[in-house]
Amino acid sequence: MTQPHATDVTPTPHDADGSRAGQDPQGTTPAHVPPAELRAALTARLGGAARAWLDQALEEAAAHPGTHGPISVWELRLAEAGRRCGPDHADAARVLVLHAAHADTEALTRVYSQGTADERRAVLHALPHLVPGPDALPLVEDALRTNDTRLVAAALGPYAARHLDAHQWRHAVLKCLFTGVPVDRVAGLGRRAHADAELARMLADYAAERTAAGRPVPEDLHRVLALTESERPPHGTAGPHGKES
DSSP: OOOOOOOOOOSSOBOTTSOBGGGOGGGGSTTTSOHHHHHHHHHHHSOHHHHHHHHHHHHHHHHOOSOOTTSOHHHHHHHHHHHHHOTTTHHHHHHHHHHHTTOOHHHHHHHHHHSOHHHHHHHHHHHHHHOOSGGGHHHHHHHHHSSOHHHHHHHTSHHHHHHSOHHHHHHHHHHHHHHTOOGGGSTTHHHHHTTOHHHHHHHHHHHHHHHHTTOOOOHHHHHHHHHTOSOOOOTTSBOTTSOBO
16 A cells, blocks of 8 residues: 655645644645745755756746646646656645646646546645635545545645535544554644544544454554543643644
């Protein structure tokens, strides 16, 4: 099974709630880094040829954001990103191209439905930068139905944290436990899990099922269960993301 990973493109990004990425691996993904910072960090890490390709790809996307014929110029650049920038930087490059093209929900849906798994992941990372409302939730829901752990992890970024309803979000957290996606990849986990009695019940049921079957209970389950408690840290003490409450 493919394991999720984050593309670390900048040493000090912040996630959706302002916490430092060093305390949240999800915070190093392109979904959490503002596009201007993402471009600066990526440019600093690319070689000369890759930088030149990225500059040209972004200029083309900005100049010709719409479709021209059966496929837009910038969509072709999405397919080239891995070869041009290397696999470690391809996610960030694709997100920047999508942002430069001002891809709307229709365009993002087209890329997601027609693209490779890598391109689908980039679309999911780009959602919080491009779609202000819940219109792109079908893409998140589709990714959560897959068994590709990298897609599942990408789907649970800040866009899902803002727009996924409680029922779907709880089941997405359980899917992380089923498939081995670290819950650190779930954006807004502490905020959304706090005082969630239904999530606590689901976690307890899942733990009981595994225990009855003689199977180990994932350590992440205990972590999430602790987050569902209703008590908050005393004023002036650090919360789960290292911030004062």
